[in-house]
Amino acid sequence: MIDFANITVTNVGNEQLPVQAQMEEINIAPPTAVVSETIIETPALVEPIVETPVTPVVAPTSSEFNPKEVFGEEYDSIDKIKEALTKTKELQGKVLQYDKPSLKDPYVASLTEWLDQGKSKEHHDLYYNSDPSKLSAADKVALQLQVESGLSLEKAVKLVNHKYKLGEEYDEEDPEVDIARTMLEMDANTATKVIEQIRAKAIAPIASFDYDAQVRTWEPHIVSAVDNFKEIEISSDLKYPVPASVLAEAKAHIQGVLSSDGVEMDVKDPKQREIVQGIARDFIKARQTEDILKYARTEWEKKQIREKSNIPASDTTPPVVQKPGPSDWMKTMPKLDM
Numbered sequence: 136m137i138d139f140a141n142i143t144v145t146n147v148g149n150e151q152l153p154v155q156a157q158m159e160e161i162n163i164a165p166p167t168a169v170v171s172e173t174i175i176e177t178p179a180l181v182e183p184i185v186e187t188p189v190t191p192v193v194a195p196t197s198s199e200f201n202p203k204e205v206f207g208e209e210y211d212s213i214d215k216i217k218e219a220l221t222k223t224k225e226l227q228g229k230v231l232q233y234d235k236p237s238l239k240d241p242y243v244a245s246l247t248e249w250l251d252q253g254k255s256k257e258h259h260d261l262y263y264n265s266d267p268s269k270l271s272a273a274d275k276v277a278l279q280l281q282v283e284s285g286l287s288l289e290k291a292v293k294l295v296n297h298k299y300k301l302g303e304e305y306d307e308e309d310p311e312v313d314i315a316r317t318m319l320e321m322d323a324n325t326a327t328k329v330i331e332q333i334r335a336k337a338i339a340p341i342a343s344f345d346y347d348a349q350v351r352t353w354e355p356h357i358v359s360a361v362d363n364f365k366e367i368e369i370s371s372d373l374k375y376p377v378p379a380s381v382l383a384e385a386k387a388h389i390q391g392v393l394s395s396d397g398v399e400m401d402v403k404d405p406k407q408r409e410i411v412q413g414i415a416r417d418f419i420k421a422r423q424t425e426d427i428l429k430y431a432r433t434e435w436e437k438k439q440i441r442e443k444s445n446i447p448a449s450d451t452t453p454p455v456v457q458k459p460g461p462s463d464w465m466k467t468m469p470k471l472d473m
Contacts, residue, residue, distance in 0.1 A: 206219075242263065245259070245263055246259055246263075249262075252340070254337075258337045259337075261282075261333065261337060262333075262334050262337040262338060265278055265330050265333065265334060267327045267330055267331065270330075272319050272320055272322075272323035273292075273295050273296070273299065273301060273319065273323075275323045275326040275327055275330060276295050276299075276319065276322050276323055276326045277291040277292050277294075277295045278291075278326065278330060279325075279326040279329050279330065280294065280295070282329070282333060283329070295319075298315070299315045299316055299318060299319040300312045300315040300316065301316075301319075344399055346393070346394040346395075346396075346398075347394065349393055349394070349399070349400065350390050350393050350394050352402050353389075353393055353400070353402050353411065356402055356408055356411060357386055357389050357390065357393075357411065357415075358386065360389070360408075360411050360412040360414075360415040361382050361385050361386050361389070361415050361419075362382075363412065363415070363416075364377055364382070364385070364415060364416055364419045365377055365382065367419070367420070367423070367427060369427065369430075369431050373431065373434055375423070375426075375427045375430050375431070377419055377423060381419060381422050381423060382419070384418070384422065385415050385418045385419050385422075386415075388414070388418050389411060389414055389415060389418075392414060393411075
């Protein structure tokens with residue numbers, strides 16, 4: 136606590152003033168205590184959250200798993216279960232292998248095999264749809280009419296129904312109807328024999344083409360075609376003699392072409408004979424083009440030398456044979472007709 140009565144203040148001149156004077160000049164009010172208002176808020180009531188306790192899941196250990204309870208008494212271990220599963224997978228694979236459905240429609244598979252043999256689709260369809268064991272008596276007779284008379288299926292069926300009184304409009308107890316249907320059974324037996332003959336012809340293997348016989352048939356024309364090119368005309372007065380070895384190669388080449396699979400030619404056809412002759416010409420020219428050009432150049436050089444060597448010479452000057460330049464022969468050489 137400060138004693139304000141005994142406080143002295145020193146002035147500038149170091150004179151002490153009475154305490155009262157000092158009190159008059161300096162009036163210091165005592166400090167006032169500051170009281171702060173504290174507001175206390177009452178907290179609102181909050182409902183408590185009740186949490187559901189979570190029960191931890193404990194995975195069973197391997198010692199707790201009993202295979203017998205799941206798979207039976209014979210499976211007392213994991214290894215036996217794995218072995219059984221492996222065998223099951225192998226068995227499934229074998230079942231799929233032997234029980235695999237056909238990827239092709241039966242008709243498509245049959246037609247493909249038929250066409251691979253070189254047979255026509257029309258004959259295949261006739262054979263495929265004419266199994267007597269799968270046809271009724273009326274179907275057999277109708278098929279016979281189609282084959283022998285050329286009737287359409289619709290007309291053949293209509294004729295059979297009318298002739299043998301087939302249909303709901305006919306009374307089976309009518310004697311005429313009974314006789315007509317008896318005639319159908321008899322005619323169906325005859326139709327079966329006709330159908331079997333047709334089917335036998337349809338499935339008969341097609342005779343393979345005899346290419347050796349074709350070569351023998353063409354042999355005289357092959358020789359004639361090759362002999363036409365024993366000499367190749369270069370100009371009106373110059374011909375190239377084709378070596379005999381090349382002619383023999385041309386003949387063997389044509390024989391090879393005619394014996395190739397799929398090459399079927401008629402020697403009586405003039406156009407096909409021209410084709411064979413063209414094969415001989417093209418073969419010889421392809422083999423001899425370079426030799427023909429060399430032969431033509433050599434012969435023309437010889438001709439130039441002969442012509443220049445026949446120039447008359449003077450009495451005092453001996454004849455001089457001038458050698459032609461490397462390209463002089465080309466200036467006078469006519470165009471080759473290859």
